[in-house]
Amino acid sequence: MVTLEQVEELRQRANISYDEAKAALEETNGDMLEAIINLEKQNRIKPPKGGGYYSSKNSQQDRRNEQHSGSNSSKENDGASFGELLGKFFRWAGKIINKGNKNHLEVIKDGDKIMAIPVTVLAVLLLFMFWITIPLMIVGLFFGYKYIFSGPDLGKENVNRAMDSVADVAENLKNEVKGEKSDGKNSDN
Template sequence: MNITLEQIDILRKRANVSYKEAKDALEKNNGNMVEALTYLEEQNRIKPEGIKIGDSSFINSIKEVIQKLNKIKFVVSKDEKTVLNISSLLAILIGIFTFPVSLIILILIIITHHKIRLEKGDNKEWGINSKIDKVSNTVSSTTDKVIKEFKEL
């Protein structure tokens, strides 16, 4: 049986093995691709695919995540007036690079009874928003009680 370079390339990509391993597996299985794959699998020689930075599927996945995050808006409002409306990607990046400051600002937003929402273009209500409301209400009511107690002193 004559093994072609094309067969070796296909097996190499499928099993993530070297040229030599692919050639040997094909030779041992008379050029049968399925049998060669099975043989490599039984020998535990199939290597899991690693993430390669140059791999276009990895880059496409990153682009897809960025596009989805750009469609989701981080909105802060008070008394039905929008105070801040930015993409969630930008909000995440700001949060990462200015963590202590953004954490303090987030606490101030909650304490001052502003509403935080994550909105998608279709204006559907997300379950996360009700959880954000619950945390905001708890923090706000606790803060109000502390301030009231402090004023009574």
């Protein structure tokens, strides 16, 4: 059953008479959107300029819904297209890769720098070949190699202090296996 409010709303939205609005709503069993579409197909009303769309919701109800949903919170991805989101992702990934290329993992033996690997390469190695990379690094610790990070983001003292402590633990473990005490004396004496 079509209500007077529906007829009045369609009449205002489509700028048609009460009789036309009532007939259009009765044809669609009170579906406002379907009635507007039918009127457009019959060329009794003009579609919106620019290929827009009609909304069958009451604008007052839209305002109430915005108030209840907390429209003050900004959602930055609302209405963003897939291409825009993809562009944001690639810009973010580019920044991360750039930072990884500026920072290095240096391999040091007896105070000499053997090599420096960009953190980006290290991350790729750890991601795709962790079963080789991690054991090689651990074995390197037991052969006296030390690892430090250098660069503007990772060359911090606390990061390298952690790496030094790992190297010290490996050295102590190696000495215990050999039978030496931590003060350098042989435990066989």
